[in-house]
Amino acid sequence: MTHPIHILVIDDEPQILRALKTILAAKQFRVSTATRGEEGLALAAAEQPDLIILDMSLPDMDGIQVCRELRTWTMTPILILSVRDSEKDKVAALDAGADDYLTKPFGIEELLARIRVALRHKNQAMTGNKSSKIRAGKVEIDLTGFTVRRENTEVSLTATEFKLLAYLASHAGRVLTHQMILSNVWDPAEANKIEYLRVYIRQLRKKIEDDPQNPKILLTEPGIGYRFIADE
Amino acid sequence: MRKTDLSPRQLAWQAAGVFSAALLTLGLSILLYPFRSDLRIAVVALLYLLPVMLSAAWWGLTAGITGAITAFLAFNYFFIQPYYTFDVHHTGDWAVLAVFLSVAIIISELMGRARLNLQLAQAREAEAMRLFELSTLLARARDEQSVAQALAEKTIDTLLADRIEISIETSAEHIKFSRGMRFNRKPDVIVPLQAARGLIGEIRLWRNHPPLQAPETRILQTFAGQGVLAIERIRLANADQKAQVLEESDRLKSSLLSSVSHELRTPLSAIKASVSSLRSGEIDWNTEARTELLATVEEEIDHLNVLVGHLLDMSRIEAGVLKPQKKPNLLAEIVESALSHLRTQTQRHHVEVDVPDDLPLINVDFVQMEQVFTNLLTNSLKYSPPGSTIRIVARQQDPQTILVRLTNQSLPVPESDLERIFEKFYRINPSDQVTGSGLGLSITKGIIDAHGGKIWAENLPDGLAFNIILPLY
Structure with missing residues (x-):
C-alpha cells in the first residue's frame, strides 16, 4: 500500500494515547489523536481517516453520541475501546453504528486483529468486490450458490439455517447483536425471540464446527450476540 | 364523681x-x-x-x-x-x-x-385496656410514621374527638399524621411530645363538644407519654442498627483493604520487577528470558484485571445494583464459554461436562452466569489436586427448575463452615497461600440470589459439591 493507513484515536487518557501511538506507529500506521469528542469529530471531518478508535467516556460528550454523529456522514469503521464492560454499553455502541467493541485492558494482538477486520470490511464495501465464497477452517460458504461445504462434502442446511449462516459469514469478524441478526434473518417484529437464535446457532454449530462444544467459527459474544470467524 | x-x-x-x-x-x-x-x-x-x-x-x-x-x-x-x-x-x-x-x-x-x-x-379498666391496646400497637411500630398513626387512631377512638393531628420532628424529616375532618379553628387541646432530650413534636386535638374532662386529659397525657417512649425506642434501635452497620462495614473495609492491598501488590511487584529488569540496560536478556518475563507481566496484568472486576462486582452486589439482564440462554453454551476462557488453567485437571443440549432455555444473564461458572471452576482448580476430576452436571429437576452440580476432589470443608465459604474473604485456613480476591464465591452467591436461585456446598466422600438451583423463568 502506498499511503500509510490513517487511524484517528479519540481518547482522553494520555497513557492510552501514548501507548497506542507508539504501537500503531511501529506497525506502520499513521496516527492522529484527539482528547475530546468535538475535537475528534472535527479531525475526522478534516483528515478523513481510514479508521477511528473511540473511547466511550470523553470529557465533553459520550462516545455513543460521537458514534452517532460520525455515522450521519461517514461509514469509516469505528472501533470502540472502553473500560465499560457491561453488555448494555456494548450493545448500545454497536447499535449506534460502531463496528466493534474492545474492553480495556486489551491485548494488542486482539486490537490489531480487529483493526484488520474493520479495514477489510471497509475495502470490500468500497470496491463492492465482495467475494461470494467465504472460507472458515474446513468450511466453505458459497453465498451465491447457496451451498455450504465442509471438507468438500456438502452440508445440508435448512433455508433459515443458510440465511443465518450467510448473514453471519458476510459480516465475518464483526460482532452482530442478537437484535441485528434477528431482524435481518427473521423479521424486525421478531427481534426479541432470542430463543430461536440460540436453537439455530446450536444446530449450525453441530453441522459446521469440528467440536460444537468448543466452537471456532461461530463464536458467542456473551450477552451481545455472535461473531463469525473467517480465514484471513 | x-x-x-x-x-x-x-x-x-x-x-x-x-x-x-x-x-x-x-x-x-x-x-x-x-x-x-x-x-x-x-x-x-x-x-x-x-x-x-x-x-x-x-x-x-x-x-x-x-x-x-x-x-x-x-x-x-x-x-x-x-x-x-x-x-x-x-x-x-x-x-x-x-x-x-x-x-x-x-x-x-x-x-x-x-x-x-x-x-x-x-372506667379504669377501659382506660387500662385502651392503654394496653395502644402500647401493643406501639410496640409493633417499626418507624415513627406508624407510631404517629397508632397514636392518632387510638386517641381519636378513645376520646371520640373530631380531629387529631400529630407532628413529629426528626433530624431528617417532618412527620405529620392526621385523622378526622379539617377544621378552620385552633385545636382545643395541644399536648407536647416531650422526650428526655427535648420536644420532639405535639398532638393537636379538636373536641369542643363536650370539652375534655380531667380524666380524659389524663388519658391524653398518658397516651402522649407512651407515644414518646415508642419514638425514643425506635430512634435508639435505628441508631443502634446504624452503629452496627457502620461497625460491620468498618470491619469489612479493613479486611478488604488488607486483602486487597496484598492481592494488588503481589502482581504489581511481579510486573514492576519484570519490566524494570527488561528496561535496565545492564543485562542483555536473551530471547527466552525476555519472553518469560513478558509472559509474567501479561499474566499478572490479567490477574489484576480479574481482581478489579471482582471488587467492582462485589460493590455492585452490595449496592444492590447488580441487575441481571435476563434473556433465554442455553446453559450448555454458558458453561462452554466459561470453560473456553479458562482453557489454560484447566489443563492440569480433568473437566467433565454433562450439560445436555436439550435442557430448556434458562432466563438468565449470560455474562453473570458465566461468571458463576468461572468462579466455581477457578475455586475448584485452586483447591483440588492436579490430575483430579471436576465434573459439571445439569438436569432439569422439575418443570420450573434446573439443578446444576459441580463436583471436585478437594479436601472437605468443616461442616460448620459450609455456609461460611460464601462469605467475603472467608478462607478455610486463613494462612493458606492460595491467591485470589477472596470474593469469588460471595460474588457467585450474589449473582445466584439476584437470579432467584439457590446455591449451597456439600461435602462428598471424595470431595466437595456446589449445588445450584436455577428457576427456568
Whole structure:
C-alpha cells in the first residue's frame, strides 16, 4: 500500500494515547489523536481517516453520541475501546453504528486483529468486490450458490439455517447483536425471540464446527450476540 | 364523681333515674294497694325497700334517695292510718316510718356508692385496656410514621374527638399524621411530645363538644407519654442498627483493604520487577528470558484485571445494583464459554461436562452466569489436586427448575463452615497461600440470589459439591 493507513484515536487518557501511538506507529500506521469528542469529530471531518478508535467516556460528550454523529456522514469503521464492560454499553455502541467493541485492558494482538477486520470490511464495501465464497477452517460458504461445504462434502442446511449462516459469514469478524441478526434473518417484529437464535446457532454449530462444544467459527459474544470467524 | 364534673348526658341520665325511681315506687304502691288490709305494716315497709334498693343500684345515689323519699311518702299516704293523709296516729307507726326512712337512705347510699365504685373500676379498666391496646400497637411500630398513626387512631377512638393531628420532628424529616375532618379553628387541646432530650413534636386535638374532662386529659397525657417512649425506642434501635452497620462495614473495609492491598501488590511487584529488569540496560536478556518475563507481566496484568472486576462486582452486589439482564440462554453454551476462557488453567485437571443440549432455555444473564461458572471452576482448580476430576452436571429437576452440580476432589470443608465459604474473604485456613480476591464465591452467591436461585456446598466422600438451583423463568 502506498499511503500509510490513517487511524484517528479519540481518547482522553494520555497513557492510552501514548501507548497506542507508539504501537500503531511501529506497525506502520499513521496516527492522529484527539482528547475530546468535538475535537475528534472535527479531525475526522478534516483528515478523513481510514479508521477511528473511540473511547466511550470523553470529557465533553459520550462516545455513543460521537458514534452517532460520525455515522450521519461517514461509514469509516469505528472501533470502540472502553473500560465499560457491561453488555448494555456494548450493545448500545454497536447499535449506534460502531463496528466493534474492545474492553480495556486489551491485548494488542486482539486490537490489531480487529483493526484488520474493520479495514477489510471497509475495502470490500468500497470496491463492492465482495467475494461470494467465504472460507472458515474446513468450511466453505458459497453465498451465491447457496451451498455450504465442509471438507468438500456438502452440508445440508435448512433455508433459515443458510440465511443465518450467510448473514453471519458476510459480516465475518464483526460482532452482530442478537437484535441485528434477528431482524435481518427473521423479521424486525421478531427481534426479541432470542430463543430461536440460540436453537439455530446450536444446530449450525453441530453441522459446521469440528467440536460444537468448543466452537471456532461461530463464536458467542456473551450477552451481545455472535461473531463469525473467517480465514484471513 | 363531683357534681361539677357532670356532663349534660350524665345530667339527663340522672334526671331519668330520679323519674324512674319515683315511678317504680308509685308502681309498687299501686300493686300493693289492693292487699292493704291483708298486709302488716312491717311487711309493707320491707317491700318498699325493694324499689329503693333497685333504684340506687340501677340509677345511682340520687335516684336511690328519690326512691327512699317517694317510698316514705307513699307508705305514709297509702298504708299508714289515717289513709290518704300524711298524718300519723299511732306512735308506733312513727317509729316504723323513721326506721324505714333511715334504712332506705342508708341502703341508697351504700348501693349508690357501690355502683359508683363499679363505674370507676370499669372506667379504669377501659382506660387500662385502651392503654394496653395502644402500647401493643406501639410496640409493633417499626418507624415513627406508624407510631404517629397508632397514636392518632387510638386517641381519636378513645376520646371520640373530631380531629387529631400529630407532628413529629426528626433530624431528617417532618412527620405529620392526621385523622378526622379539617377544621378552620385552633385545636382545643395541644399536648407536647416531650422526650428526655427535648420536644420532639405535639398532638393537636379538636373536641369542643363536650370539652375534655380531667380524666380524659389524663388519658391524653398518658397516651402522649407512651407515644414518646415508642419514638425514643425506635430512634435508639435505628441508631443502634446504624452503629452496627457502620461497625460491620468498618470491619469489612479493613479486611478488604488488607486483602486487597496484598492481592494488588503481589502482581504489581511481579510486573514492576519484570519490566524494570527488561528496561535496565545492564543485562542483555536473551530471547527466552525476555519472553518469560513478558509472559509474567501479561499474566499478572490479567490477574489484576480479574481482581478489579471482582471488587467492582462485589460493590455492585452490595449496592444492590447488580441487575441481571435476563434473556433465554442455553446453559450448555454458558458453561462452554466459561470453560473456553479458562482453557489454560484447566489443563492440569480433568473437566467433565454433562450439560445436555436439550435442557430448556434458562432466563438468565449470560455474562453473570458465566461468571458463576468461572468462579466455581477457578475455586475448584485452586483447591483440588492436579490430575483430579471436576465434573459439571445439569438436569432439569422439575418443570420450573434446573439443578446444576459441580463436583471436585478437594479436601472437605468443616461442616460448620459450609455456609461460611460464601462469605467475603472467608478462607478455610486463613494462612493458606492460595491467591485470589477472596470474593469469588460471595460474588457467585450474589449473582445466584439476584437470579432467584439457590446455591449451597456439600461435602462428598471424595470431595466437595456446589449445588445450584436455577428457576427456568
